[in-house]
Amino acid sequence: MPEEAKIRKYLKDFSLDKADRPGYFRKTVEDVSASGENRIRVYVNEFWTSRQRQAASIHEISYRACFKPQLPQFFINLLTEPGQVVYDPFSGRGTTAIEAALNNRNFIANDINPLSKILCLPRLTPPSMRNLETRLAAIPFDDSISPEIDLSMFYHPQTEVELLALRSYLLKKKESGKEDYLDRWIRMVATSRLTGHSKGFFSVYTMPPNQAVSAERQRIINMRRKQSPEYRNVKKLIMRKSRQLVRNLTDEQLNYLKNASENALFYEDNAADTYRIKPNSIDLTVTSPPFMDVVQYSDDNWLRLWFNSIDQEKLDNKITVVSRIEEWSLVMNEVLKELYRITRSDGWVAFEVGEVKSGRIKLENEIIPLALKTGFKCFGVLINSQNFTKTSNIWGIKNNCSGTNSNRIVLLKKFTGHSPVII
């Protein structure tokens, strides 16, 4: 059976909604279809939740609009073999990359935001807890560093002293070229613990950890909640989170992570211009682009950027944040062309899209015609329905990631044989 037929059968058998849904994409596809075939198949099911095993704890670093590890896992297992190369041009916290590594695949991760590599790379080489404890104990936490900005609305004075000392230590290690895997791990964990809504974070109660509020907003939160920052022990919290991150990793997974770390490539390029990636070198891309201006990746990360001495203004000019659909489509057109260049013949792209502007714009309607023009064939759209009930509207199912109402994946193939536009 040809590969497509096998995968189609798998998805159909698996689908709650056995009938294809002609009509939904009719308008979009008619405009571009050369073959007269005018419908895109849509599959609806709980594809990447209950049928899969629990996600590895090493993923548990929060990031704005991240996807669940089960999503890339689903496509990695369905469409690639061990040793093949998985890519994400908008890598974020590195969910695709880490999941590829855990499944014995190689990966390339790209994100314009340098935080992405800071959060992902260290998790390929988790340290032993004993080595980590020894390293942390050796970091001097003296109070000689004066703050550049007022952080008193977030941190107890002693916590702030500890954080400033840690930041300065990490900066010195990096600048001297002596930063090692333990320092990178500490940086990653500390970055993830800066602010949050429980006692596991360095800050007083605030928004969830992937969404730092401004100093002014935090003052208002403190006033309303009649709260002031309590002391949080930075080293203890780093140890605690580290134990949580490695708690369910098997020896096999640790080996796979280590192997992947030897071949892993991280880039900080614009996803539309990844000139360092060789043509025809990627077996599968699993990605989720910024959905127009739904998420402010730079502002929401301002404290994480500060802690890592990353210039926020420079980053603002590079991150794709657009308010008009026409602008978004222009950027995505370039991204799709680049994906076509680097995908090998018969390779796949799983491109997550969502609804924006209160459901008025469904981004798959933009992506599918662009992808077809680029040369990709469209295999279908997968909709992950988590709470599929009689009353739920399958086109607007809520998921846990902010910024979108539903999890839809446009599945594309660089099919070089003879085939209709829609395969």
Ligand SMILES: C[S@@+](CC[C@H](N)C(=O)[O-])C[C@H]1O[C@@H](n2cnc3c(N)ncnc32)[C@H](O)[C@@H]1O
């Ligand atoms: C939806 S998030 C990806 C989240 C990721 N799937 C995860 O699980 O963490 C989109 C990412 O795109 C990045 N980004 C925005 N504009 C970009 C561009 N032009 N090129 C590369 N990355 C970009 C942002 O920094 C953000 O990390």
